[in-house]
Amino acid sequence: MNSLGTAILVFANSAKQDLANKHIPKGEHLFDVLTQTTLKKAKKTGLPVFHFSDEDQVGVSFGERFTNAIASVFDRGFSNIITIGNDTPHLKTQHLKHTAQQLAMGNTVIGPSIDGGFYLLGLQKSNFEVAEFQNFPWQRFSLYHQISLWLQKESSELIKLPVLQDLDNEGDLQSLLSFSTGLSISLLLLIIGLLKINRSLYNVKQNFSSLFPNSFLYNKGSPTVSFI
Structure with missing residues (x-):
């Protein structure tokens, strides 16, 4: 199968599910706006965009669902993936374009969030291993540190974007x-x-x-x- 280049994966639950998971009372409309805004920013890049909501995700834990979503996009023939959520309002289309450029150069990209996780991950298919990804400490403060160490070993160069605030409460x-x-x-x-x-x-x-x-x-x- 010929490589299809880079795709964007928006891993974002429905507003109803976000409301159940996050500590923001009456935030359903906010979550819906955040998802639609994120999708619009992603589509402005001109890259293929795939939105995996809770109805599309497969797996029990967050790590399983997220890893399976990434694997599903790679299985479509793409050589690179930029994965983002819907909870980082300061994310810009420029971040995504810059990430795509770095991926084309053979680099890996991560955008750290203030809570110790990340809001963006730019992966080469060669840097992705299902078993390894499922075992990362997902939704814990040590996630960014551990996944960064692993990516630095697996990729030619790890590019770090600015630290941004995500929304959990x-x-x-x-x-x-x-x-x-x-x-x-x-x-x-x-x-x-x-x-x-x-x-x-x-x-x-x-x-x-x-x-x-x-x-x-x-x-x-x-x-x-x-x-x-």
Whole structure:
């Protein structure tokens, strides 16, 4: 079978399942928006995009379901895969394009998340082993460290992207408000609504006069989400 190049795997549950798994009450609409936004960013790359929701996943544990999804895309004939979730709002199309370029050069790519995991993984088919992947400490703080060590041994070079914030609970939503650069106004308003924050109550490190200058949300400081 001829190689089909690079594909993007969006491994993201349905909004209903995300609501059951994550500690963000009344967040179903947020999860749906995050998934649709992520898919849109992925499709802008021009690469083939495969979305594995909970209805498509096979396996008992998270590690099994995730590994089987990756294997399924590789089995379609692709030589490289970029896998992402739906819970990293600062992820940009540029991250995906840059990853595709690095994969074409024979490198492996990882995007670390603040919680010790990763929000993006760019894999060569030659770097992927089902048994090895299933045994990684999935959904634990040590995941990034252990998978990075393994990839450094398996690949010619491991490229690391900027550290980004992912969303697992209400505390993560609060953190995003301190790093609002690059997020859409509609998403920020949705987050603010979920946290029941308004102009008179929100005064942690900034107030709404700085968050809404001239009626537009903006935050000048966010060094961890910049991308060149």
